[in-house]
Amino acid sequence: MVSVIDVQDLTMVYKAPLREAGLRAALVSVVHRTYREIHAVENISFTVDSGEVVGFIGPNGAGKTTTLKMLSGILHPTRGEVRALGAIPWRREPAFLRQIALIRGSQPISGPGELTVLDSLRFQQLIYEVSDTDFKKSLAVLVEMLDLEQLLRRQIRALSLGERMRCGLALALIYQPRLLFLDEPTLGLDVTAIQMMRRFIATYSRETHATILLTSHYMADVETLCKRIVLIDKGRLQYDGRLEELAATLSSYKLLKVAISDELCPDWSGYGEVVETEDRKVALRVQRDQVAAVTTRLLAECTVIDLAIENPPLERVMDQVYREGIA
């Protein structure tokens, strides 16, 4: 399969101006500037195939947005090579720009806030040279999927964050890009809007086969939408593969959820660390290598009517990865 994104040894070093606080320091910095190098992205390499939805994750400051900016042509890297849809992104060739979209949850819409949503969509139609027929077709689908009917005639500056996000998506997708960079698309949204956004991304990817690189701090976004993750930390690639494999490898314990019919409950702490108990049910934290032995004992010693073995919640596993790294 042909890669839609091919990244080789990508590196970005920012030069950030440094200065002490205060007026005197501000004046000195006019004539004598000092800089600090920030190695935001260091030698990362990966490829993404057509139609894949990849979760690009990592803790705050890991280098995710910087990478997305390089892949979408906003930033020129310090070193390294990128081919996206066969093009070098930072050359910003119109044919490339017409096929990609970078959508940021923190700034869903740019451009004049006085325009109505429909005016802005028309503006996009002109810039991206979308035919009237394609525009009408895309608009109908987006209005339906993003529930935009009531928003089309509203001014952009008067929209709430959730409404801006839905309209931002419509503006970016009206020209049907084949490659999407979604940078925290559910940031700041309420639970209903988050569900809508997840459903929308899943449907959009299924129906258009667009390739999607998605960053999010909500593990549920990544778990729902992405089979594969690329994990970076301190600018370096830490893991590239299936999310559940990473979670299974890294979590040192499993959760055993047991229900028994016995009137009298045993001393659960003899089987594992008790997470919660309720009536004749218990959730136990058990070391992975002990799971088989503990399960055998439970079945032999209690009248078990239900037993489930689960991985610990993903948020908890990723919190450990972000704090301690991958050993």
Ligand SMILES: Nc1ncnc2c1ncn2[C@@H]1O[C@H](COP(=O)(O)OP(=O)(O)OP(=O)(O)O)[C@@H](O)[C@H]1O
């Ligand atoms: N324009 C800039 N100038 C200097 N340093 C920058 C600039 N933009 C980002 N950085 C630094 O580069 C590093 C990576 O930042 P980046 O925004 O790519 O991280 P991120 O993974 O997207 O983080 P977050 O999850 O917090 O959004 C950080 O240390 C950040 O402070």
